[in-house]
Amino acid sequence: MNKKRPVNLDIQTIKLPLPAVTSILHRVTGVALFFGAIFAMYLLGLSLESQSGFNAAADLLRDSFLAKLIAWGFVSALLYHLVAGVKHLIMDFGYCEELESGTLAAKVTLIAGVVLVLLAGVWIW
Amino acid sequence: MLVSVYRYNPETDNAPYMQDIHIEIPGGKDIMVLDLLQLLKEKDPSMTFRRSCREGVCGSDGMNMNGKNGLACITPLSQVVEKDKLVLRPLPGLPVIRDLVVDMTQFYRQYEKVKPFLINDTPAPAIERLQSPEDRAELDGLYECILCACCSTACPSFWWNPDKFIGPSGLLQAYRFLADTRDTARDQRLSELDDPFSVFRCHGIMNCVNVCPKGLNPTKAIGKIRNMLLQRAT
Amino acid sequence: MVTSITSFGRSGLYDWMMQRVTAVVLMAYTIFMIGYLLFSSDLSYAAWSSLFQGTAMRIFTLLAILSMVAHAWIGLWSVSTDYIKKTSIRFAVQSVCGLLAFIYVVWGIQILWGV
Numbered sequence: 001m002n003k004k005r006p007v008n009l010d011i012q013t014i015k016l017p018l019p020a021v022t023s024i025l026h027r028v029t030g031v032a033l034f035f036g037a038i039f040a041m042y043l044l045g046l047s048l049e050s051q052s053g054f055n056a057a058a059d060l061l062r063d064s065f066l067a068k069l070i071a072w073g074f075v076s077a078l079l080y081h082l083v084a085g086v087k088h089l090i091m092d093f094g095y096c097e098e099l100e101s102g103t104l105a106a107k108v109t110l111i112a113g114v115v116l117v118l119l120a121g122v123w124i125w
Numbered sequence: 126m127l128v129s130v131y132r133y134n135p136e137t138d139n140a141p142y143m144q145d146i147h148i149e150i151p152g153g154k155d156i157m158v159l160d161l162l163q164l165l166k167e168k169d170p171s172m173t174f175r176r177s178c179r180e181g182v183c184g185s186d187g188m189n190m191n192g193k194n195g196l197a198c199i200t201p202l203s204q205v206v207e208k209d210k211l212v213l214r215p216l217p218g219l220p221v222i223r224d225l226v227v228d229m230t231q232f233y234r235q236y237e238k239v240k241p242f243l244i245n246d247t248p249a250p251a252i253e254r255l256q257s258p259e260d261r262a263e264l265d266g267l268y269e270c271i272l273c274a275c276c277s278t279a280c281p282s283f284w285w286n287p288d289k290f291i292g293p294s295g296l297l298q299a300y301r302f303l304a305d306t307r308d309t310a311r312d313q314r315l316s317e318l319d320d321p322f323s324v325f326r327c328h329g330i331m332n333c334v335n336v337c338p339k340g341l342n343p344t345k346a347i348g349k350i351r352n353m354l355l356q357r358a359t
Numbered sequence: 360m361v362t363s364i365t366s367f368g369r370s371g372l373y374d375w376m377m378q379r380v381t382a383v384v385l386m387a388y389t390i391f392m393i394g395y396l397l398f399s400s401d402l403s404y405a406a407w408s409s410l411f412q413g414t415a416m417r418i419f420t421l422l423a424i425l426s427m428v429a430h431a432w433i434g435l436w437s438v439s440t441d442y443i444k445k446t447s448i449r450f451a452v453q454s455v456c457g458l459l460a461f462i463y464v465v466w467g468i469q470i471l472w473g474v
Contacts, residue, residue, distance in 0.1 A: 002135040005220035009284060014217055015192035020330040027438055034431045045470040048411055054404035082389055085382050091329050097345045102331045285441040289361045322361040325371035354372045
């Protein structure tokens with residue numbers, strides 16, 4: 001007799017609605033931003049340190065592919081997190097709490113997110 | 126068609142497994158998932174599942190059908206079968222007793238926490254405690270819950286913290302009594318909900334609304350509880 | 360009532376409210392910074408450093424950093440209590456996050472008042 005009961009929780013077998021996608025991305029970008037802020041703070045400090053520091057920061061964002069990539073990642077995460085946050089605020093005010101309106105809000109969030117990520121890429125490169 | 130069923134017998138199995146069964150539906154009719162399970166049980170009497178009223182009232186046969194929670198008795202095959210295949214798994218996140226039967230203790234414990242009964246300290250009148258039709262209408266969309274657990278077991282926040290987060294079902298019931306004008310324990314009820322887990326683990330992904338076989342909306346009820354907490358505190 | 364001693368303000372409602380208020384501050388700061396950087400394509404050190412020498416900007420930036428720290432703590436606390444079930448590991452992760460949050464505050468003050 002097996003006393004330890006199993007739990008069915010294989011996420012791949014479970015369908016989740018679109019708002020679940022926006023929510024998990026909100027989490028992932030939030031965690032990424034907290035650690036990505038090291039990079040942002042470093043750049044801010046460097047750019048405000050002196051003229052040469054400012055030049056170094058500007059050069060870094062102009063020439064280093066890695067720095068551009070991190071900056072793109074950070075700005076993308078920030079913009080997505082912001083848009084998904086606005087969706088949260090809208091829901092807090094009691095809107096988009098029905099299945100249809102909620103799914104629509106999730107769609108708009110995802111589309112706005114993709115557009116902003118692309119625009120951020122254009123801006124940085 | 127192909128049915129893939131989650132099987133687990135604590136007396137013989139160390140771990141659950143998926144059993145694939147090919148079955149022809151007699152007459153090719155569009156039967157309910159529960160009828161299909163009955164056919165499977167005729168072939169293999171060890172197939173275990175809960176069922177009772179077979180018409181979506183008792184809430185016994187909640188299960189995960191092709192990834193979505195619902196009541197087997199009111200879900201026609203045409204609604205869930207994809208590419209002639211149906212995967213049947215027990216409700217996610219709760220301990221499995223056997224096959225499709227889960228242990229609902231955790232779920233009921235959360236229901237108990239919200240004190241799902243009318244509290245009124247004023248002396249009982251000779252007749253019923255009356256309510257205006259408008260006040261009574263506030264309870265529509267709340268009292269219909271049959272506690273099938275489809276919503277709570279479809280909620281990731283409930284999966285991660287089944288002991289701390291009340292879950293959509295319990296919160297819908299919490300609001301059912303908070304919204305009742307005959308109840309006098311509103312303040313006490315709200316105090317018991319104001320911690321970082323009980324209500325505030327809801328992040329509005331709305332899978333509860335998505336799966337509820339009665340078409341209820343726990344997400345909205347949770348939003349209203351939050352507004353009550355907010356009004357009480359500001 | 361579930362008790363927890365590591366959440367931001369003990370009360371669920373308080374944490375929820377703080378997360379919203381700080382979110383609005385962060386949104387304002389983000390939009391301001393992106394707008395500023397977008398509309399000053401030939402940014403010079405003189406303009407950039409004089410921006411951060413203004414008292415209003417220092418207040419705004421410090422407020423944004425404090426908001427970020429509070430906002431992140433509430434969020435990360437929620438994420439860690441969801442996914443990390445082993446108390447010792449969760450406590451360790453929360454400690455690292457708390458330390459980093461504190462570093463951000465000190466680092467931010469140092470940058471702002473070092474200009």
